Amino acid sequence: MEQKNNTLLIYTLLYFAFLYIPVLFLPIFSFNDANYMSFPLSGFTTEHYEEMWAKTNLHKALWASIKVGVVASVVSTTIALFAAKAFARYKFRGQNISYGAIMIPFLIPEIILAVAILVIWLSLGFKLGLVPVTLGHILFCTPFAMLILIARIEGFDFSLEEASRDLGENAWGTFYRVSLPLYLPGIIASLLLSFIISFDEFVLAFFLTGSDATLPMYMWAQMRFIQKLPHVLALGAVIIVFTTFIVLLAFWLRNLGQGKEKAEFGIKIHE
Amino acid sequence: MNDSFIQINGISKHFGNVKAVDDVSFQIKEGEFFSLLGPSGCGKTTLLRLLAGFEYPTSGNLLLDGSDITALPPDKRPTNMVFQNYAIFPHINVEKNVQFGLRKLGLTNDEIIKRVKDVLSLVKLEGYEERYSSQLSGGQRQRVALARALVRQPKVLLLDEPLGALDKKLRDEMQLELRTLQKEIGITFVFVTHDQQEAISMSDRVAVMSEGKIQQMSSPNELYKNPQNIFVSDFIGETNFLKAKTESKDGEYINVNIEDLGSFKIKNNLNISENASDVICSVRPETMMIDKEKSDWDICLEGKIKQTSYLGEMTKFYVETKEIEKIITVSSQYFDNQSFQDGKCFISINLNDISLLNKK
Numbered sequence: 275m276e277q278k279n280n281t282l283l284i285y286t287l288l289y290f291a292f293l294y295i296p297v298l299f300l301p302i303f304s305f306n307d308a309n310y311m312s313f314p315l316s317g318f319t320t321e322h323y324e325e326m327w328a329k330t331n332l333h334k335a336l337w338a339s340i341k342v343g344v345v346a347s348v349v350s351t352t353i354a355l356f357a358a359k360a361f362a363r364y365k366f367r368g369q370n371i372s373y374g375a376i377m378i379p380f381l382i383p384e385i386i387l388a389v390a391i392l393v394i395w396l397s398l399g400f401k402l403g404l405v406p407v408t409l410g411h412i413l414f415c416t417p418f419a420m421l422i423l424i425a426r427i428e429g430f431d432f433s434l435e436e437a438s439r440d441l442g443e444n445a446w447g448t449f450y451r452v453s454l455p456l457y458l459p460g461i462i463a464s465l466l467l468s469f470i471i472s473f474d475e476f477v478l479a480f481f482l483t484g485s486d487a488t489l490p491m492y493m494w495a496q497m498r499f500i501q502k503l504p505h506v507l508a509l510g511a512v513i514i515v516f517t518t519f520i521v522l523l524a525f526w527l528r529n530l531g532q533g534k535e536k537a538e539f540g541i542k543i544h545e
Numbered sequence: 546m547n548d549s550f551i552q553i554n555g556i557s558k559h560f561g562n563v564k565a566v567d568d569v570s571f572q573i574k575e576g577e578f579f580s581l582l583g584p585s586g587c588g589k590t591t592l593l594r595l596l597a598g599f600e601y602p603t604s605g606n607l608l609l610d611g612s613d614i615t616a617l618p619p620d621k622r623p624t625n626m627v628f629q630n631y632a633i634f635p636h637i638n639v640e641k642n643v644q645f646g647l648r649k650l651g652l653t654n655d656e657i658i659k660r661v662k663d664v665l666s667l668v669k670l671e672g673y674e675e676r677y678s679s680q681l682s683g684g685q686r687q688r689v690a691l692a693r694a695l696v697r698q699p700k701v702l703l704l705d706e707p708l709g710a711l712d713k714k715l716r717d718e719m720q721l722e723l724r725t726l727q728k729e730i731g732i733t734f735v736f737v738t739h740d741q742q743e744a745i746s747m748s749d750r751v752a753v754m755s756e757g758k759i760q761q762m763s764s765p766n767e768l769y770k771n772p773q774n775i776f777v778s779d780f781i782g783e784t785n786f787l788k789a790k791t792e793s794k795d796g797e798y799i800n801v802n803i804e805d806l807g808s809f810k811i812k813n814n815l816n817i818s819e820n821a822s823d824v825i826c827s828v829r830p831e832t833m834m835i836d837k838e839k840s841d842w843d844i845c846l847e848g849k850i851k852q853t854s855y856l857g858e859m860t861k862f863y864v865e866t867k868e869i870e871k872i873i874t875v876s877s878q879y880f881d882n883q884s885f886q887d888g889k890c891f892i893s894i895n896l897n898d899i900s901l902l903n904k905k
Contacts, residue, residue, distance in 0.1 A: 431630065431632065433628050433629075433630060433632040434632050434634060434635075436597075436599055436619070436626075436628070436632070437626070437628060437632040437634070437693075438634075438645070439598075439599075439618070439619040439620050440597060440598075440599075440619050440620070440624075440625055440626045440646075440694075441620075441625065441645050441646030441693065441694075441697065442620045442646050442648070442649045442650070442697070443620055443645075443646075443648075443649070444618070444620050451645070452634060455636045456635070456636055
């Protein structure tokens with residue numbers, strides 16, 4: 275027994291090492307006083323971060339990514355919420371086919387999706403930019419959002435919604451006072467995940483951005499010049515910290531919704 | 546009191562080819578404890594949901610207190626429901642659950658506070674205001690569901706098998722309590738259950754349903770003593786069915802030839818015709834007598850006990866006789882499973898205890 279536990283422990287440690295050691299190199303080298311990623315480390319510096327902060331193009335790209343990410347995550351979560359509710363609540367003809375149709379962008383190689391959108395967008399006579407990128411991201415994020423929301427809504431006790439109707443609330447009141455607060459952890463998780471997917475997305479952005487670079491596009495452009503590598507490392511380190519923070523936030527919010535101190539999101543009747 | 550407080554006029558509800566409720570008409574009195582009883586799939590829950598407004602009828606109409614509610618959505622009906630699983634909102638506490646339905650009634654804060662306080666004391670839940678559903682027992686959840694519905698002072702309270710999830714002891718307690726509560730507040734209750742004992746013990750009137758139709762609607766006593774057909778007789782309590790053939794009518798009575806027992810004069814409540822048709826005689830196990838010796842009852846048969854089941858307050862005997870094809874069930878409070886060592890016994894029947902039914 276003892277032996278077996280050790281084997282499992284070693285396996286677990288190797289697993290985490292495999293997952294995280296490559297990622298950890300980024301922050302380490304971002305504080306290294308050299309232009310190359312190689313050992314031994316030559317000295318500690320924060321100058322790459324200062325350099326990063328001073329780039330106005332980076333600010334522009336960051337702002338572009340945030341705009342695209344916010345719009346894409348809100349729109350895809352909204353679409354997915356309605357769809358997930360329909361799939362979880364009702365049985366209807368063509369259910370499996372429509373489910374498949376929503377999930378397909380999840381399986382199509384991104385590059386094909388990107389080329390298809392590019393061809394259609396240009397043939398309609400529109401200009402490349404953040405709008406087609408956002409549309410592409412909505413398409414790409416919706417299946418993810420669906421998976422998260424269906425998991426939350428499936429097994430939901432729909433008699434709660436009937437109870438609300440029975441107690442005098444109309445359909446909107448029921449959605450606002452009962453459904454929304456109960457779906458909220460799933461909605462937040464969906465928003466955060468969709469945002470992160472959009473924020474990290476490269477292939478669609480590569481084909482569709484035109485001159486307005488998103489953050490991954492900016493990083494890619496910078497990496498062609500070896501002297502610019504260090505500040506991209508610094509940026510990468512910041513993104514890792516940011517992503518970790520978002521994931522932790524998502525978990526914390528989830529627990530807030532399900533623990534004992536339940537937040538009340540409905541309208542307060544009196545107090 | 547209004548005898549046609551709820552009018553159900555020719556209501557049908559079809560789901561595809563399934564006739565869940567099939568052309569049902571009846572009326573419920575104001576202040577009545579009315580039960581819809583039947584096996585699962587008989588349409589009782591659909592009928593309740595039609596009353597609540599969660600389903601709309603395929604045909605027919607519904608009147609409540611004189612006004613047509615057929616097309617009204619649930620939030621516009623003066624009915625409230627206690628759900629089978631209680632459906633307590635898990636994200637708000639007991640007090641907020643109870644307040645939930647008061648928002649649209651245009652009450653002042655003081656009125657809201659008073660109503661919530663009163664109803665919580667009515668269902669004995671004072672001190673539980675701050676609790677969440679997950680912190681309550683099944684019985685307490687049931688009380689919250691009741692309070693939440695009653696606080697709106699509905700004209701009709703609809704209850705969908707509310708006691709099904711409780712254990713036996715608590716269920717018996719709640720039956721008594723619900724009945725007392727209903728008499729106290731005087732609101733019309735429409736209660737759905739598949740448990741015949743529950744329906745019989747609580748209701749003023751019971752409608753027995755099967756395959757979307759009402760089989761019989763009467764007081765619990767009538768239902769038990771004068772079942773109108775085989776289904777009701779079989780569904781309510783336990784009974785023995787004996788095969789018989791009609792012979793000649795004799796006023797309120799009719800002569801019937803029962804299995805190999807011979808001819809007997811039996812009360813003809815259902816006015817069954819006399820031309821040698823096949824009929825069924827229903828005899829309840831507890832109306833028969835089992836003994837070691839012969840009796841002077843109308844019918845007395847010698848039999849052999851094939852099986853017994855001891856239930857504490859009584860014992861059931863499964864008896865084989867020469868004259869009757871099927872095994873007869875007899876219950877006794879006097880004898881138990883150890884009384885008949887050799888299995889030999891006599892069972893006796895009084896003709897008054899036989900109800901005559903049409904064969905289906």
